[in-house]
Amino acid sequence: MSEDRRNRDPLDHEELESLVAASALDALDPDDQTVVDAHLADCPGCRDLLDSLRETAADLSTGLETPPPPRLRESVLGAVRAEAAAQEQPAPATSDPARAEAPSSRLSRRALIGGGFALAASALVATGVVVARPWRSEEEKDIDQVLDAQDARTYRATWKSAQVTLTHSSSRSSSVLEVEGMDPAPSGRDYQVWSLAKGKAASAGLLRPGENGDARVLVPADAADGAAVTLEPSGGSEQPTSDPFLALDYS
């Protein structure tokens, strides 16, 4: 690589290819994965490289074949049948386009934390527009009051397959964290929501996506600086035991 290229870019292309290769093995730290993801968006050649090296990586599992216990088959197929049945129910409300537009952010995003979480700046907007919407789970009055509050501010983000919306109302001293399309927590674990105030975390309960990956949680926000989500042992913890994969700052 030439010196000027090195000077112009933080990483030259050969270095990026090395990161792409490591990415095919899921061997990147979250920060590097963010770099790769950004590059892949612009580089069809590296997308092809990644696809191809993923095939090569998958071939490395050849010879490791091990039939799982028969009970796993029953368990998997039962879970899939249940999910297939659930999908025949009406789809959840789609997101409101009014929220997705209007990037007039008065709220800042801060710092956010490893664990494979990359928050695209463009995915995060704040608006004063909140429209109550039907929801599959039981409506809770407090949640609707926050969503309908005049001063509600909405932040949107994505995490893996999930669309994450945090709506904060100062007048209600509360926020509502909503997720759509979120994978369930790994077995034996739960997502737990925290209200953050002056560096202290108070549990706001568990976040358990339903069959369609949707869930919402009321987050007390009296004097809080932000909210965060961590992965905790099943049933939750008194204090976070892992770094948040999602954190938002109300400032």
Added chain:
Amino acid sequence: MTSTSEGPAGDPPSTDVVREALLAVAAGDADAFPALYDATSARVYGLVLRVLRDPAQAEEVTQEVYLEVFRRAASFDPSRGSAPGWILMLAHRRAVDRVRSSQSQSDRDVAYESRSHTEEPDPTSEEALGGLEAQQVRSALAQLSERQGEAVRLAYLDGLTHTQVASHLGIPLGTAKTRIRDGLLTLRRLMGTTQRREEES
């Protein structure tokens, strides 16, 4: 292709059968899922078990993998790779996520440490390579420089990040990155795994 239900030493399932079943599931045919499971579960479970080294956790993760396969089947893009490759990608990602979130990470590090004192290639990956198709992989791995193969195995089969690979091997991060990249590129050439785009037939 005919039946693909695999036994312990059975033939590897046909890529075509897996693809057909996955596309059927993607199209909303949940009844195709058992065939998809039967054609792939030994590979998925075998890989996950190898990464996690714990049958109970491997079962849990395998179950999660198949639920993810079911939910995300519609996002499988045959123009970007094979159906087994896509499923194994999801499986590997979930397995390493579990490794990295696990409290046992430090125990695993100790295990690597003790293993690394034997100057031999990772015995588990060697002895595991058994079947017919595996011979090609074994032959390819044998042709890799020992250093490159070790770096690739540590990353893929032990679920280490490249930073952990570097620290485990006591080499600079840049060297680890290069070994992983060159090792994978060499494997791709040796095993002939170019990108398997779907052919219109």
